[in-house]
Amino acid sequence: MAHISSENQQIVFKLVYFGPGMSGKTTNLHWIHAQLAEKYRGELLVLDTEKERTLFFDFFPVSLGRVENYAIKFHLYTIPGQIHYEASRRLILEGADGVAFIADSRMGHLEKNIQSYRMMIDNMIDLRIPVDDFPVVLQYNKRDLEPLIELGSIERELGLSPGIPAIEAVASEGRGVMQTLRLLSMEVIRKFQL
Amino acid sequence: MVGATGALISLLISREGVCLSQAGELTSLNTTALAALVAGMFAATKEVATIVGENQFSILLQQGDRRHIHISLVGKRSMMVIVFEDYTRIGKVRMEAKKAGEAISRILEMPVEKAPDEEGEIYLPRFKEYALNLVDRIFRVDEEDDGAHQL
Numbered sequence: 001m002a003h004i005s006s007e008n009q010q011i012v013f014k015l016v017y018f019g020p021g022m023s024g025k026t027t028n029l030h031w032i033h034a035q036l037a038e039k040y041r042g043e044l045l046v047l048d049t050e051k052e053r054t055l056f057f058d059f060f061p062v063s064l065g066r067v068e069n070y071a072i073k074f075h076l077y078t079i080p081g082q083i084h085y086e087a088s089r090r091l092i093l094e095g096a097d098g099v100a101f102i103a104d105s106r107m108g109h110l111e112k113n114i115q116s117y118r119m120m121i122d123n124m125i126d127l128r129i130p131v132d133d134f135p136v137v138l139q140y141n142k143r144d145l146e147p148l149i150e151l152g153s154i155e156r157e158l159g160l161s162p163g164i165p166a167i168e169a170v171a172s173e174g175r176g177v178m179q180t181l182r183l184l185s186m187e188v189i190r191k192f193q194l
Numbered sequence: 195m196v197g198a199t200g201a202l203i204s205l206l207i208s209r210e211g212v213c214l215s216q217a218g219e220l221t222s223l224n225t226t227a228l229a230a231l232v233a234g235m236f237a238a239t240k241e242v243a244t245i246v247g248e249n250q251f252s253i254l255l256q257q258g259d260r261r262h263i264h265i266s267l268v269g270k271r272s273m274m275v276i277v278f279e280d281y282t283r284i285g286k287v288r289m290e291a292k293k294a295g296e297a298i299s300r301i302l303e304m305p306v307e308k309a310p311d312e313e314g315e316i317y318l319p320r321f322k323e324y325a326l327n328l329v330d331r332i333f334r335v336d337e338e339d340d341g342a343h344q345l
Contacts, residue, residue, distance in 0.1 A: 003212045006315075012212050040332055045227055056238075059211075059230045064332055067324040068316050075211070075230065091237035095210030182333040189325045194318060 002097055002192055010071040013188050014095050015181075019102035020109070020116040021081030024141040024171040028102060029058050029078055031177045036062065056080065057092050074185060081116065093123050098135035098188040100180050102171070103154055105140045107147040114157050135187035138166040139180045144173070198290045201278040202261070206298065209233055209271045223277070232265055232275050253288075257281065266291045269299040 003012040017025040026046065033044045042061035058078040063071060077096075079089045093099075099120065103113040124131050140151060155164060165183050169176025195204040196218040203218030205225055211233035213225050236254065243250045254265040264276045264287050274295055276287055 003208065003210065005212075005214060007215060008213075014210060014212075036332070042226055043224055045231070056234055057230075059227065061226045062332075064325070064328040067328065068321050070316065070321075072325055072328065075226075077230075087238065087241040088234070091234060095208070095212075178333055178335045182329060182335060185329045185333055186326055189322055189329065192318075192322065192325075194316060 001095065002188075003095070004070075004194070008071075009069055010073055012073045012075055013097045013185075013192075014075050014077065015098050015100065015184060015188065016092055016096045017076070017078040017100050017102055018089075018093075018116070018120050019079075019081055019141075020104055020112040023081060023102045023104040023109075023113075023116075024169075025078040025081065025102045026058050027171040028100070028139075028141075028169075028177050028180070029060065029076055031171060031174045032062075032076065032181055033060055035174070035178060040064065056088055076181075086119075089119070090123050090127065093120070093129070094127055096129065097192075098137075098184045100137050100139055100184050102139050102141050105142045105148045106145050107149055110149050110153060110157065113149075113154050117154065117158055133191070135184060135191055136164060137180050137184040137187065138164055139169045139171075139176060140166060141169045141171050141176070143168045143175075144170045195274075195276065195290055195294050199276065199278060199287045200280060200283060201276045201287065203275075203277045205229060205232075205275040206268065207232060207273050207275060209236070209273070214272065218277075228275065232263075232273065236265065236267075236273055255284075264288065264291055266295050268295045269302045272298070272302060274298070 017028055019025050029044065033041055040062055044058070044060040046058045047056040057080065060076055062074040062076065064074065065072065077092045079092045101117060101120065121131055124134065138154065151166065151168065167176045167180050167183065169180065171177050195201065201218060203216065203220060203223060205213055205228065206215040207213050207229040211230040213229040216225055239254055240250045252267045256263040261277055261279055262281055264278070266274050268274050274291055276291055278287055
C-alpha cells in the first residue's frame, strides 16, 4: 500500500514490473526513463549480470509534483524474471501498489507467462496482498516477433476476469510502454485509500 | 544520531525501501536509491540467514576504504542506516544505533491513533482528481510514436 509520510509530506506508490525472464521488463523501465523529462525522474539503477539478466532489481523514482501539499512519487521496480530468484521477487512485491505484468508474446512462451503469473499470485497471497482488487495491467510485449500468441490467451489460460486491462507493446521501440505505465498509475490512484 | 556519532548521514527506511526519515549531509548522497538498495540487501541477507539456520541477522556492516555503513533492524518493519567515515567510532555507532533503535521501535509499535485533522489534511476525491491530472500530463502517450492500443 502507498507509503504516506506526514513528516516528509510525501506519498510514495510502488509499481512493480513482473513477468518471465527476458520478457522486456528492464526495457520498459529504460524507455520510461528516457522519455520522462529530467525534472520528473531520478537515477535509474540497473543491477544485472554480464548477460543482461536482471540479478536483483532495476529501480528508479518518479516525482510527479505536489497535490494537497504532498509530493507524489512513484517508485518503479522490475523483478528478476528467472525462476530461481524467488527471494528477490518476494521482497520487491512487498508493499507494491500495482503490477505491470510484462508477457512475452512469442509463440512457445505461453507456458512461461502462465507459470510466472501464477508465481506472482502465490507471492501476493503469501504477502497478504488482496489479489482480487489489486491493480494489474497486462502487457503483451514483443508483438513484432512472429509467430505470436493470440491476444487474450493468457487471460483465458489463467481464468482471469475479462476486465483486466491489456496492452500490445514493442518495448524495444517504445510502443505501448507509456500507455502501460499510465493505465497502471491511474488504476493505482483510483484505488488509493487513506 | 548524526550528532552523537559524527556520522555523515542517518536514515530510517521501511522494509519496502522507502526513506521514512533522514538527517545529516544529505546533498552528497542519493538517499532514495540508497533506501531501495539497502532494503534489497537486507532481504537478501535474511535469506542467507535462513540458509545457515538463523532467523535473521539484525546488523549488517559494510566496511569501505573511506566510508562505512552500519545497518540495523528497527522493530519488525524498519531499518536504520548510518553512513560514517571514522571506523574507530564503530563502537559508538553500534551503541547509539542500538539505543536509538530501541527508542524508535517502541514508538513504531505504539497503537496508531489518527490525529483529528489527519483525514482533513488530504481530501481524497480532490487529491485523486489532481493526481490523475498529473499522471495524464506526465505519462503522456505520443499517438504517433505509440501504435499500441488497449484491448
